[in-house]
Amino acid sequence: MLRIRCPYCQEARSEEEFSHAGEAHIPRPANPDASSDAQWGEYLHLRRNPRGPHREMWVHTAGCRRYFNVLRDTVNYEILATYAMGERPADEPEEGAL
Amino acid sequence: MSDGVGVACRESRVGAFLNLRGDAADPGFRNVAASVTGVELPVEPCTWRRHAGHAAAYWLGPDEWLLAMQNGVGVDLESRLRDVLDPRCSVVDVSGAHVQVELSGEDAGKVLQKSSPYDFDPRNFGVGRCVQTVFAKATALVAAREADAFDIVFRRSYADYLLRWLEDAAAEYNASDGRSP
Numbered sequence: 001m002l003r004i005r006c007p008y009c010q011e012a013r014s015e016e017e018f019s020h021a022g023e024a025h026i027p028r029p030a031n032p033d034a035s036s037d038a039q040w041g042e043y044l045h046l047r048r049n050p051r052g053p054h055r056e057m058w059v060h061t062a063g064c065r066r067y068f069n070v071l072r073d074t075v076n077y078e079i080l081a082t083y084a085m086g087e088r089p090a091d092e093p094e095e096g097a098l
Numbered sequence: 099m100s101d102g103v104g105v106a107c108r109e110s111r112v113g114a115f116l117n118l119r120g121d122a123a124d125p126g127f128r129n130v131a132a133s134v135t136g137v138e139l140p141v142e143p144c145t146w147r148r149h150a151g152h153a154a155a156y157w158l159g160p161d162e163w164l165l166a167m168q169n170g171v172g173v174d175l176e177s178r179l180r181d182v183l184d185p186r187c188s189v190v191d192v193s194g195a196h197v198q199v200e201l202s203g204e205d206a207g208k209v210l211q212k213s214s215p216y217d218f219d220p221r222n223f224g225v226g227r228c229v230q231t232v233f234a235k236a237t238a239l240v241a242a243r244e245a246d247a248f249d250i251v252f253r254r255s256y257a258d259y260l261l262r263w264l265e266d267a268a269a270e271y272n273a274s275d276g277r278s279p
């Protein structure tokens with residue numbers, strides 16, 4: 001059972017209160033009409049699925065119902081950081097580590 | 099409000115609820131809301147403030163509050179808020195969706211502790227705090243009114259299930275359900 005700190009409630013809460021919501025920081029093509037099928041398909045479907053630190057979204061379903069970002073290690077499930085929408089993690093690892 | 103030993107559970111006289119959304123960083127919004135409702139909106143996460151009488155304002159999120167008051171007051175307050183709030187704010191009467199019960203007594207905290215993964219220990223959950231969390235197999239908003247008296251707000255569709263849950267959870271503490279002497 002994970003303990004996840006919600007950046008809005010500012011408290012560590014039980015994993016039961018949260019739902020996973022997929023990879024974070026995926027930019028939507030600025031002009032969908034002008035993007036190719038390949039670009040749009042990549043935006044919709046392709047994900048990094050890394051082994052190690054992964055930036056992902058969670059939603060505090062049973063709490064404040066806000067989406068936020070989590071930096072989680074997919075190997076040992078350690079949560080390295082949680083941060084509000086529109087922010088970047090304070091202790092962001094080197095790009096090569098991701 | 100404590101009944102001393104054991105746990106008492108009864109439906110609250112609070113039955114009108116408004117969901118209010120707006121920018122907590124905007125002092126204009128907070129001032130207008132406070133002047134109409136008579137209470138400062140709590141901006142500290144997971145806290146609540148009491149109105150006059152039984153009513154209260156609960157923090158639900160960084161831009162969302164639940165205003166709770168006695169039956170009959172909500173409709174008037176909703177229209178008065180609509181008259182003065184910026185159109186980008188939202189005020190919705192959610193009275194039909196919610197039920198509030200009062201759980202009180204020496205062992206009321208223990209009933210909370212076995213109903214939820216949240217840490218309801220009094221050192222963590224003192225008077226003035228409120229949390230939305232998992233409660234039994236449903237969800238609820240729990241607020242600490244006094245050291246041994248709590249207000250629980252849950253969805254009406256879960257009311258039957260959660261009242262039965264509370265009755266069962268409180269049984270070992272000689273619970274009275276408020277209907278029997």
Ligand SMILES: [Zn+2]
Pocket residue numbers: 006007008009010060063064065066
């Ligand atoms: Zn939260």
